[in-house]
Amino acid sequence: MSSLVWAVGDGMVLAKRNLIRTLRMPDLFMSSLIMPIMSTLLFAYIFGSAIEAPGVSYREFLLAGVFVQTVVFNSVITGAGLAEDIQRGIVDRFRSLPISPYSVLFGRTASDLANNVLSLAVMVLAGLLVGWRIDSSFGEGVAGLLLLLAFAYALSWLLAVVGLSVRAPEVVSNASFMVIMPMSFIANTYVSPEGFPGPLRVIAEWNPVSAVAQAARELFGNTNPAYPPGDTWPLQNPIVASIGWIVLILAIFVPLATHRYRKAVRR
């Protein structure tokens, strides 16, 4: 028990270090503020004006998709941050200290969660400006945001494994982009997958991104008969499916990341 307390305490000390770093790199910090705002405005005005659905608001449908895609992209920061710490020998030093392996990984994912809270906050504000509204209750709205953050947190652990396995920080962004880019688009993020060609539609319907986006729409009260979710189980029960995905990702990647961390050395 006391070792768990130490692990969390050390994790918070390390999370603080990561946050100080982010604040001192103005370009990185600004991009984590500006990118979400830009995505919100661009998608709202460009896609929002191109895709017409009579009598209903496409922007309301769209915003949950922008939220999910942004937090999915943000998870790359976790992997790149760890890879950079390995490259600079900082992980070597941390590993020579009498601290739990969980501390470093917990500290990393916690500071990236804080970054996601910030991204989500500015997107909510930008969204409200372009006419997006939470049409459900306050409680459900908050639950929707928490679900997005929980999904982002789980993905951080997945990218932590990537970051601990590659040779250079740049590889993390390049390699994960090849997966994350299609993963965030072959989904119901921006359009209903109903019209996708066969195999893409199957991928989109079972994509965790789709489940989370659909769950957020339901919780925000942004669902719309013009954009039916699809008939598959995860999209009919998106909240349960999203929680299932989050638990599954954590169950696989927390132990895997810890294992990789124990072997990580500067290369």
Add this chain to the structure above:
Amino acid sequence: MTAAIVAQGLVKRYGETTALNGFDLEVAEGTVLGLLGPNGAGKTTAVRVFATLIEPDAGHAEIAGLDVVRQARQVRQTIGLSGQYAAVDEMLTGQENLELLGRLHHLGRRGARSRAWELLERFGLTEAANRRLKEYSGGMRRRLDLAGALVARPKVLILDEPTTGLDIRSREATWETVGELVSAGSTLLLTTQYLEEADRFADRIAVIEHGAVLAGGTPDELKDQVGGHRLEVTLSRPADLSRARSVLASVAAGEPVSDAEGRLSVTVAAADGVLVDGIRRLDAAGIEVVDASLRRPTLDDVFLALTGHIVETPTESSSEKEAQEVVR
């Protein structure tokens, strides 16, 4: 005499490459061991085994009687590690870096702060305390990294090539700091490519190549192994060289070595009176000498005798090579 560091038959392979190949070592408490070897000899791999960063494929190692694999956590409470690459966060200030390490050693917020200041004062970094490390010079960074290794007052200190890649001035400053640690009586494992560095600090030296220790002993013992003293004379007229060789053959224990600039070096058996004797003989033969000295063999001579090749001068690209040693 208690051993602070012990290694027995360490083996570590990376695919086809054998980084450690039956590596043995023993460092007595309160002494300094210089682990001396060229790039890729296995120095960093050995350090990483002692620092619990990698597990050996065979053999075993202990720090202060603690097994580095089974008691890794206790070993981490015992050691301070400072690496070849300054493992400090360049976006944080000097003080923040040391406080971070203090917090992670569970000194508490206040304890970490006062320890950080103690070390900043001791290493002459108080003025730079609130500057970010990216504004530090290479030597200052290395000093802060050394300070970082000392935060928890470790019983055993491991310094992996503390001066590699530093310019001469920074190297001198780092040596001063290491010198203070040595005189404070720490047990120190110091890896280096510089013979001068090992000769300066080490109580004992272990020469490593191809992942195994070739020879060990005090600097003097190693020098004795290579052979006695060397008589070196510089002649004013290089044309006298061949005559000088035959004159000095009477005092030599080996074949004299000469170069084109009129320098002649010869191993002599007994040191007593040989310098004066040699010069008298040369003088009697009418050979003019401009410089003469009797010197002990240097570690360069030791290395040449042990490995059959001279020590390469470390360069930036070669230290990168050693960094890659671990990947292969």
